[in-house]
Amino acid sequence: MTGRMILAVDIGGTKVAAGLVTTAGKIVSNVRAKMNAHGSAADGFAAVCEAIDLVLKNERRANISAMGVSVPGWVDANTGTVLSAANLPSWKNFRLADELEKHYRVPVRVANDAKAAALAEAKWGAGRGYRSVFYATLGTGVGTGFVLDGQIYSGRRGPAGEGGHTIIDFRGPVCGCGKRGCAEMYISGPAIAREARERMAKAPEASSSAMVKLAEGDAANVTAETVAKAAAAGDSLAKEVLDEMAERLAIWLGNIIDLLEPDAIVIGGGLAELAISLLPKVRKNLVGWACSPGHEKTAIVKASYGAESALAGAAALWFADAKMHDASGGKRKMDRKKRSAK
Ligand SMILES: [Zn+2]
Incomplete structure (x- = not known):
């Protein structure tokens, strides 16, 4: 595979899907792992890493410019924090973007899954x-x-x-x-x-x-x-x-x-x-x-994307147009803008 891609992750209550998405919104790989939603917050994070690692096994890190994640719950999109999610009870105010950035050393954005899917449909679908x-x-x-x-x-x-x-x-x-x-x-x-x-x-x-x-x-x-x-x-x-x-x-x-x-x-x-x-x-x-x-x-x-809409959406988070409609600002968001995907 040539060219830089987004590593997209779609987290659900029972499974985690992860894959690579091109800058044109094409999903070129898609793997699944079991989600551990009812253990500790760290257990849930480990399950997410398992899915991501499956993707990374077959792809050079250098080809991945950023990571996007969709989550079925309330998300503070400015900080990439999962505020709460009914299907992921162990993640309360869980700083998912921070944890993933620490672990994988790529910039990470996180959003609610339906909102992410909305962006994928608007952008590519x-x-x-x-x-x-x-x-x-x-x-x-x-x-x-x-x-x-x-x-x-x-x-x-x-x-x-x-x-x-x-x-x-x-x-x-x-x-x-x-x-x-x-x-x-x-x-x-x-x-x-x-x-x-x-x-x-x-x-x-x-x-x-x-x-x-x-x-x-x-x-x-x-x-x-x-x-x-x-x-x-x-x-x-x-x-x-x-x-x-x-x-x-x-x-x-x-x-x-x-x-x-x-x-x-x-x-x-x-x-x-x-x-x-x-x-x-x-x-x-x-x-x-x-x-x-x-x-x-x-x-x-x-919709154009079927069951993969939230996966495509996770990648689309890196292709949203520059103008932000929320006025809250914050350092974190500025950081993410500076490191936006190429
Ligand atoms: Zn209701």
Whole structure:
């Protein structure tokens, strides 16, 4: 492999992916190791190093200009500190960038995984060419990021852009974040499954639903995938669930469009395909759920990076445009700017 590359790391609750990404956003290698999220902070760090070392085994250090890391939690992007992450309980105020820089002697940047993925899509993927891009990953949870003029909008310290935890119904179910009725409780995979189970429990014709057969008779086995498959086969109950999903998506995206009016909304994550298939209905519903003039002109497109979006995003952290949108400054950030990747 020739040319300098970014060593990208995507840390999850159960696995660590690491790989090399070119300056054009191409992932040229990708390895996985097990994450140790429930031991000590040092155990977690050792697991991350294991994945990185696997990449370094096959690549000359001289070819690596910097390291980028994405983490599923609250990150202070200025200092590269993991403030907290539900799936990584041993890392509280863990100075991940510092630790990695000490260990590998390359400059390191760290960001929340959805925000990093947003940047990769805006820079190299489906959001390329748009000035403002709102990215949403829909899966087990809902992660989002907003990129303006090639920069992640992070707020004061990094947490801005948590669209998954904006409220759709203040009387709704309690979310993992502690609030009620978050978007995540309505448009995630578990939310679709919950809606399906609730409808199956109420509907007299539920026993003949294709969802029951696909779930082998046990409603507890129903997933978003079950619903999508049953709806595709013409099951009326499953179609109702997806109609509801299309309405909820429109309510949420209507809020986002009225607040940010992005040029493009990029949908990624495990439910991306399903969400995009609902787009004609979502568009129709948006008429009632967005009020800003011209809202219908916002492009809504499927993400280019699939499961590797946060890995590409980790690398993209080194290719964000120079202008910073947060005003907090700080020595650490200045250091990182000076040592930016070539
Ligand atoms: Zn929430």
